[in-house]
Amino acid sequence: MMAMLEMLLRLALWVLLAPLLPGIINRVKAWVAGRRGPPVLQLYYDLARLWQRGVVLSTLASPGFVVGPAVAWVAVLGAALLLPLGPAGSVFGFPGDVLLMIYLLALARFCTAWAAMETGSAFEGMGAAREVSYAVLTEAAIVAAVLSLSVQTGSVTLVTMLAPGTGAGAVLLAAGLFVVLLAENCRVPFDDPNTHLELTMIHEAMILDHSGPPLAVILHGAALKLLFFAVLLTEAVLPVGRLTSAAAAAVLVGGVLVVTVGVGLVESLLARLAFRRVPLLLTTAFLLCLFALLMAWKGGAA
Amino acid sequence: MTPGVLLLFAASALVAGIVAGPWSSRTWLGLTLMATTTALAAALAVLLGSADWNWSSTFPVGGEVLHFRLDGVSALFLVLLSVVGGAGAAYAHEYWSDAEYPNSALRGRAWWGGLVLSMAFVLLASNGLHFLIGWELFTVCAFFLITLDRQNREVRRAGWLYLAASHAGTVCLFAFFCTLAARTGSWELGPMREQSGLAPLFWLALAGFSVKAGVFPLHIWLPSAHANAPSHVSAILSGVAIKLGIYGLVRFSGWLPVPPAAGWVVLGLGAVSALFGIVFALAQNDLKRLLAYCSVENVGIILIGLGGALLGAAQGDARWGQLALAGALWHVWNHGAFKSLLFFGAGSVLHATGTREMSRLGGLWRTMPWTAGLFAIGAMAVASLPPLNGFISEWLVYLGLFEAAASRGATAWAALPVTIMLAMAGAVALATFTKAATVVFLGAPRTQAAETAHECGPFMRGTMLLMAAICCGVGLAPLLFWPAISRAMGDWHPAWANAAPPAALPVLGSVHLALAILMLAAGAWLWRKVHANGLRRRLTWDCGYAAPAARMQYSGGSFAGIAAGWFFWLLQPERTSRRPRGAMPGHASRIERIPETVLERVIVPVSNVVMRGSTAVRRLQHGRLQAYILYLVVGLIALGIFVLIGGSP
Numbered sequence: 049m050m051a052m053l054e055m056l057l058r059l060a061l062w063v064l065l066a067p068l069l070p071g072i073i074n075r076v077k078a079w080v081a082g083r084r085g086p087p088v089l090q091l092y093y094d095l096a097r098l099w100q101r102g103v104v105l106s107t108l109a110s111p112g113f114v115v116g117p118a119v120a121w122v123a124v125l126g127a128a129l130l131l132p133l134g135p136a137g138s139v140f141g142f143p144g145d146v147l148l149m150i151y152l153l154a155l156a157r158f159c160t161a162w163a164a165m166e167t168g169s170a171f172e173g174m175g176a177a178r179e180v181s182y183a184v185l186t187e188a189a190i191v192a193a194v195l196s197l198s199v200q201t202g203s204v205t206l207v208t209m210l211a212p213g214t215g216a217g218a219v220l221l222a223a224g225l226f227v228v229l230l231a232e233n234c235r236v237p238f239d240d241p242n243t244h245l246e247l248t249m250i251h252e253a254m255i256l257d258h259s260g261p262p263l264a265v266i267l268h269g270a271a272l273k274l275l276f277f278a279v280l281l282t283e284a285v286l287p288v289g290r291l292t293s294a295a296a297a298a299v300l301v302g303g304v305l306v307v308t309v310g311v312g313l314v315e316s317l318l319a320r321l322a323f324r325r326v327p328l329l330l331t332t333a334f335l336l337c338l339f340a341l342l343m344a345w346k347g348g349a350a
Numbered sequence: 351m352t353p354g355v356l357l358l359f360a361a362s363a364l365v366a367g368i369v370a371g372p373w374s375s376r377t378w379l380g381l382t383l384m385a386t387t388t389a390l391a392a393a394l395a396v397l398l399g400s401a402d403w404n405w406s407s408t409f410p411v412g413g414e415v416l417h418f419r420l421d422g423v424s425a426l427f428l429v430l431l432s433v434v435g436g437a438g439a440a441y442a443h444e445y446w447s448d449a450e451y452p453n454s455a456l457r458g459r460a461w462w463g464g465l466v467l468s469m470a471f472v473l474l475a476s477n478g479l480h481f482l483i484g485w486e487l488f489t490v491c492a493f494f495l496i497t498l499d500r501q502n503r504e505v506r507r508a509g510w511l512y513l514a515a516s517h518a519g520t521v522c523l524f525a526f527f528c529t530l531a532a533r534t535g536s537w538e539l540g541p542m543r544e545q546s547g548l549a550p551l552f553w554l555a556l557a558g559f560s561v562k563a564g565v566f567p568l569h570i571w572l573p574s575a576h577a578n579a580p581s582h583v584s585a586i587l588s589g590v591a592i593k594l595g596i597y598g599l600v601r602f603s604g605w606l607p608v609p610p611a612a613g614w615v616v617l618g619l620g621a622v623s624a625l626f627g628i629v630f631a632l633a634q635n636d637l638k639r640l641l642a643y644c645s646v647e648n649v650g651i652i653l654i655g656l657g658g659a660l661l662g663a664a665q666g667d668a669r670w671g672q673l674a675l676a677g678a679l680w681h682v683w684n685h686g687a688f689k690s691l692l693f694f695g696a697g698s699v700l701h702a703t704g705t706r707e708m709s710r711l712g713g714l715w716r717t718m719p720w721t722a723g724l725f726a727i728g729a730m731a732v733a734s735l736p737p738l739n740g741f742i743s744e745w746l747v748y749l750g751l752f753e754a755a756a757s758r759g760a761t762a763w764a765a766l767p768v769t770i771m772l773a774m775a776g777a778v779a780l781a782t783f784t785k786a787a788t789v790v791f792l793g794a795p796r797t798q799a800a801e802t803a804h805e806c807g808p809f810m811r812g813t814m815l816l817m818a819a820i821c822c823g824v825g826l827a828p829l830l831f832w833p834a835i836s837r838a839m840g841d842w843h844p845a846w847a848n849a850a851p852p853a854a855l856p857v858l859g860s861v862h863l864a865l866a867i868l869m870l871a872a873g874a875w876l877w878r879k880v881h882a883n884g885l886r887r888r889l890t891w892d893c894g895y896a897a898p899a900a901r902m903q904y905s906g907g908s909f910a911g912i913a914a915g916w917f918f919w920l921l922q923p924e925r926t927s928r929r930p931r932g933a934m935p936g937h938a939s940r941i942e943r944i945p946e947t948v949l950e951r952v953i954v955p956v957s958n959v960v961m962r963g964s965t966a967v968r969r970l971q972h973g974r975l976q977a978y979i980l981y982l983v984v985g986l987i988a989l990g991i992f993v994l995i996g997g998s999p
Contacts, residue, residue, distance in 0.1 A: 052430060115877060121872060144858070169898065177908065183777050261879045
């Protein structure tokens, strides 16, 4: 019973807090540009409004167009629930849960790309193709990062794996995972969430034809994924699991805030990369994670 | 009833089916289904019961006494053969019917029975000579099934390539079994792990069985044979026939001692097959060729698991070896299930539209909703997405690799790069099957044929439903299947008998179940919400473009273009393009073809050189007697000189 209650509590926490992050990013961007910017809670208003709206479906779309985003949302939420939250641990951790987490994100990607291809529009095909192609490199980077944690702790369970090392390895891992976060969440310099040039986008190009509740689910899922990666990054670098509850909560919130503000700053200060340069940056992220892996390897031998 | 009685009954039903097949498709189907069901029962009795079935007669065949043995390993493969053999027969009853193929349907039924029978014979044979006889029979039966539609030139070429490549592999197997018989003094097969002198023979077996299994770069026969065979034949080729290559590797790496390097080589071959196979799959435009190359990838995953198991067994029976072996054996089943499902789906598309080219399809979900939905399940399973069966076996293989890496032993050096390659292969597989499923079934129909497609009938749909149910069932309740896997593991390596399931497996199963229920619930809820809010159907918005046409959709080639571009050094695409020129451009085109690189860039040039050399040498043989006498005289004089200057002949 308690486990059930705890699960629901975590669920509520993830679902309710996620839409805050895009608001913070937008606030940071506005602050750097000297504008007032939208309210931090803007995404909550948008979601509430979209949830009430009617839907225009393409004549070509199958039921997968609506079901796909729902399945993707459940998959991202499932991946988020697998993450341990500091000393509270995770609800159902088991050896190998880290692989389930990675593949749940892949399932979400499959469903989003499926829904994008429903409309027969070239823009959305382009977005879907980019999404699944760049994922090849990000997947390599994520697995290298996970391997480095696994080699360091000798474990394949998220709860025990996320007990990070210190020094150069942690810095490399943080840098690598931060680039992965930017790529997986389609932020600058990989994608520009604000642009109106459909030809240059990834995530936004995939959801051009979505409206109403399905669009709300997609937007919420994207925010959830951002929060998921921010928490993962924080826990992979800071020893959150070894702190007391209060300290851990403070560190987690602080870490997520730092990552979010970092994303906002990157977005304000950098331009989007040309598409042919994207693989280079992703390879760099992979190499960073690979060097973190080598550091973990050497650290254990010494 | 003992497995022996069941198997005897199954064999007689199959023979009766072969005899009755040409006259009545229904009788043949009934007999084949009866045979495969009883064979399945026999295999399950061994897998879930305890004792092996061992039977030898005094009755000699080819000078050797018949000896059959059904243990865990062969029963595991026999289960796969029975399921796909039965399902494929039901599919063929409708797909390759008498009405559509009056000539070849008769032959097809007889050869199908022969193929299932000879494959079962290979699995049961416990004598080297009989193994070879069964192997040859099965190769020949498969050849005649591949070339059922032999009026077509492409089909004949694919058949010959298959036959030639298979026999190149069989040469190695001849050498393997003959040397084995010479060293042990008997054709009898069985566990002989103590005779360490036999270890080098493993390399011969690896070469021979890898050709059949389609391991990169020995896979050259596989894409064209799978693409050109009728779809039920592609399903059994990919689901079962190439697995017999795996069976050979598993069987003889378990029974015979292996050289110390075996695990490393198998692991490396697996990683290369997995990544390169799926990269080739991504670049294909032919739906069935894409599926065929994906088989190369999955064989790679199985070999990664087997390589891990060999290393684990060599290094003190490490636990990660056990996990990797479980993943490999389980993936044999899982790949059999989802790949037959996908080939059945592709066959249904081919049947309805007459083309396998993805650039001519599109929007089929409207006319073929069952095929579209079931193909999507297969695509998710093959991309090893949770909560389906592909994830279970790939998860076990990953777990083995991760634990090997975390143990920091010598194996970790191999486990790290292999894990990263496997992850990349997984991501490319996702891209490949997103492309295959969405370009074929979603969007607008690209041609008239795709627009007027029709759903397949009850038999084809039923077999696809069965395969999809297996994919879901294994994913949602993996624990039910563990005893069978564990039984086979015990027969491969006695120290791993009665292995307990990994503690995480039941948890993973229940997480899968919960996820599946949640996903269905969320999907249904959103669907209802959308309808409650009011739903209008309009033209695709497409940023306001008012006249979208089907040919303006993103094509499969463009979809794969980004990732395939990173591998151009491997794919070596051939491009011919005519650019639009001038103010009023006329006809312009761009054609891209992905060659079978290993075959066209390596094997064909090398064999051309060999052919040219032999043609040149052939000029010496012309039938003029005087010249032959001259050769003799010159040869004698040369020998004489050789002896005179002090050489010893």
